[in-house]
Amino acid sequence: MNSDxxxxxxxxxISAHLPEQVETNQDLDAEFPDWNMSKIGAKTGIFxxxxxxxxxxxxxxxxxxxxxxxxxxxxxxxxxxxxIFCSQTPDHIAPATSxxxxxxxxxxxxxxxxxxxxxxxxxxxxxxxxxxLICSGQCEKVMILTAETYSKIISKDDRSNRALxxxxxxxxxxxxxxxxxxxxxxxxxxxxxxxxxxxAPHLIVESGGFRQPSSSGKKPLLFMNGPEVFSFTLKVxxxxxxxxxxxxxxxxxxxxxxxxxxxxxxxxNFLRExxxxxxxxxxxxxxxxxxxVSSSIPLALTRHANLFLKAPPRRMILLGFGVGLSWGxxxxxCEYPNAL
Amino acid sequence: MNREGFFKLLEEILEEQSDxxxxxxxxxxxxxxxxxxxxxxxxVADNKLGxxxxxxxxxxxxxxxxxxxxxxxxxx
Numbered sequence: 001m002n003s004d005x006x007x008x009x010x011x012x013x014i015s016a017h018l019p020e021q022v023e024t025n026q027d028l029d030a031e032f033p034d035w036n037m038s039k040i041g042a043k044t045g046i047f048x049x050x051x052x053x054x055x056x057x058x059x060x061x062x063x064x065x066x067x068x069x070x071x072x073x074x075x076x077x078x079x080x081x082x083x084i085f086c087s088q089t090p091d092h093i094a095p096a097t098s099x100x101x102x103x104x105x106x107x108x109x110x111x112x113x114x115x116x117x118x119x120x121x122x123x124x125x126x127x128x129x130x131x132x133l134i135c136s137g138q139c140e141k142v143m144i145l146t147a148e149t150y151s152k153i154i155s156k157d158d159r160s161n162r163a164l165x166x167x168x169x170x171x172x173x174x175x176x177x178x179x180x181x182x183x184x185x186x187x188x189x190x191x192x193x194x195x196x197x198x199x200a201p202h203l204i205v206e207s208g209g210f211r212q213p214s215s216s217g218k219k220p221l222l223f224m225n226g227p228e229v230f231s232f233t234l235k236v237x238x239x240x241x242x243x244x245x246x247x248x249x250x251x252x253x254x255x256x257x258x259x260x261x262x263x264x265x266x267x268x269n270f271l272r273e274x275x276x277x278x279x280x281x282x283x284x285x286x287x288x289x290x291x292x293v294s295s296s297i298p299l300a301l302t303r304h305a306n307l308f309l310k311a312p313p314r315r316m317i318l319l320g321f322g323v324g325l326s327w328g329x330x331x332x333x334c335e336y337p338n339a340l
Numbered sequence: 341m342n343r344e345g346f347f348k349l350l351e352e353i354l355e356e357q358s359d360x361x362x363x364x365x366x367x368x369x370x371x372x373x374x375x376x377x378x379x380x381x382x383x384v385a386d387n388k389l390g391x392x393x394x395x396x397x398x399x400x401x402x403x404x405x406x407x408x409x410x411x412x413x414x415x416x
Contacts, residue, residue, distance in 0.1 A: 036371075039355075043376050160375060227378040227395035234386050266376055270383030 009131040011186040011332060012179040013075075015068035016170040016302045017061050018050040018289060025163070032159045040163055045265025049166030049290035051151045058087045058147035059097045059104075061169035066105050066145055069171040074181040075141055077106045082133055082142040083113040086122040086294045088205070088323070089149045090115060101145065112139070119203075120261045120322025121193075122146055122294030123172075124330050127318070128191040130174035144172040146294035153205050153222045161222055164264055166290030170298035178335045183305045184312040189331035192244045194236070199325035202228040230267050233321050237329075238275050244317060244329040252277060256313035261320045262286040262296035293322075312337060341389065341415070346408055349388065353380045365404045381407070391415060 025047050029037040041047050052061065062085065070077060083105075085098035092100075098113035107113075118125045123146050130142040147169035154161045178185045206212050208220025237260075245251060258277060260268060265284050272282045285300045286292075292299055297318050301308075312334045321327040341349075347361040354361075354372035367373045378398045385393045391414035401407050 040376070225395070226375040227382060227398060230379045231382055231393075231395050234383065235392070266379060267383075270379075270387060273383075273387045 007135045007137065007176065009134040009188045010175050010178050010335060011127070011172065011183075011188055012175045013069055013072060013173040013181045013183050014170060014298045014302050014305070015065050015072060016168065016295065016299045017065035017068060018166075018168050019052040019056055019061060021051045021053060022048050023051050023162075024048040028159060028163060035159055037163070043264075043266045044164060045268075045284060046164060046166075046286055046290045048288050050168060052149040052167040056149070057091050058089045058149045058167075058169065059085075059091045059101055061149070061167065062087075062097075062101060062145040062147035062171065063104055065147070065169040065171040066101070066143065069143070069173060070105075072181055074173055074179055075175070078108055079141050080105075080107050080143045081111055082130070082139045083107060083111055084116055084126045084129060084142065084144045085113070086116040086118060086126045086144065086146045087148055088117055088119050088293070089147075089152060090117075098145075107143075118326060119148075119293050119324065120263065120291075120296070121320030121324065121326045121328045123170075123261075123297045124191065124318055124320035124328030125193060125326075126294075127172075127174065127188055127330050128193060128328065131188045131191070134174060134176045140176045142174045144174060146170050146172070146298060148293040148295060150222060150293060153220055155219075155221050158221070160226070161224060164291050165222075166292050168289060168292035168295040168299055170295040170302065172298050180336055183302070184308045184334055185336040186316065186332035187335050189333055190244060190247050191328055191330045192240050192247065193328040194240065194326070196232070196236075196325045199228065199232055201225075202232070202325065203323040229322065229325070230270075232325050233263070233267060233271060234274055236325075236327055237271060237319055237321050240321075240327055240329045241275060241317065241319065244331060248331050250315070250331075255281070255315050255317055257281055257283065257316045259283045259297055259300055259316060259318050261291075261322060262289075262300055263291055263322065294320075309337065343408065346411065347404070349384055350381075350404065350407065353377060353384055361404060363404050363408065367401060367403060367407070385411060385414075389415070
């Protein structure tokens with residue numbers, strides 16, 4: 001088949017939204033005086049994070065991110081024909097939060113809507129799903145809303161996780177046509193996705209579903225075994241990257257930028273060394289927002305938007321990994337403006 | 341890598357002074373031996389020594405000697 005006739009999917013626009021409340025390392029220092037937050041901050045690379053208000057949900061943050069994307073003029077509400085809401089902190093057990101957001105955002109009733117419960121690899125998974133919807137001819141414009149409020153599932157006494165995670169949302173437009181906007185347009189290429197459910201206990205909110213209902217008295221709280229999650233990351237992510245490069249017929253030298261899930265700088269520096277890529281080609285950008293789970297990659301991308309418009313990386317790889325345990329890698333190739 | 345080289349790496353990981361680790365210390369005496377310290381140990385073992393350390397083995401390690409034995413067993 002002529003490659004020109006193969007349908008393509010493009011990442012055409014991204015907007016992010018952070019809640020207003022800032023929690024700094026100094027705030028955590030005051031709460032946990034026996035803990036050396038400046039030392040922790042120096043290691044994790046996280047100095048402050050945003051926390052959603054008590055009545056503010058992931059859907060509220062996603063709504064704001066989506067509004068910002070529409071305001072950019074890249075498309076309007078009536079054009080969206082599919083909505084993916086990627087979150088592990090939905091508004092309700094039922095209905096899907098994507099259905100509520102379809103109504104709140106004024107998207108047409110012809111728009112499909114689905115919730116995707118994936119965490120740190122959620123953006124990569126959602127891109128792969130959106131690409132599938134577009135390349136199969138089902139849709140022309142898919143909106144991905146990644147949004148998390150992990151602050152609501154972290155115990156106030158859990159200083160380690162409070163130091164790492166922050167709340168955020170991002171809205172991403174995936175389209176069948178190359179659209180010029182406030183972010184360079186990237187053709188979404190191959191994805192490599194994977195799962196190892198044997199690692200589920202290492203990063204889990206055990207209660208609050210129906211295995212351990214909230215009525216049992218156990219609050220839904222996040223547990224993370226950091227060393228286990230890191231060990232998995234160090235083992236799996238370089239392999240996934242190599243699989244993607246092999247399938248794309250590329251080498252690491254062909255890649256201008258890797259944007260990994262922004263877990264924490266401590267882990268990411270070891271991962272970068274293990275991959276063997278220069279620091280300037282490996283994005284670590286979470287000092288003022290922390291680990292924002294499925295929004296961490298799109299959030300990092302929006303922070304580079306102005307730079308990318310002037311000098312867009314020709315090829316980027318996005319790497320997602322975490323809760324599941326789950327992972328994914330996707331290749332992005334710049335279409336507009338033309339890469340140097 | 342010899343014992344002294346390993347102790348130097350451990351001093352860096354735990355952010356302890358140079359030549360402060362002799363090999364008979366309990367890990368519980370180091371403030372740096374926390375979750376982040378374990379992550380650093382796994383990362384350094386992988387990147388600098390080329391050995392993969394299971395986190396479960398770290399949880400069971402009680403002393404510097406236990407860590408040395410873990411790495412030595414992998415290097416053999």
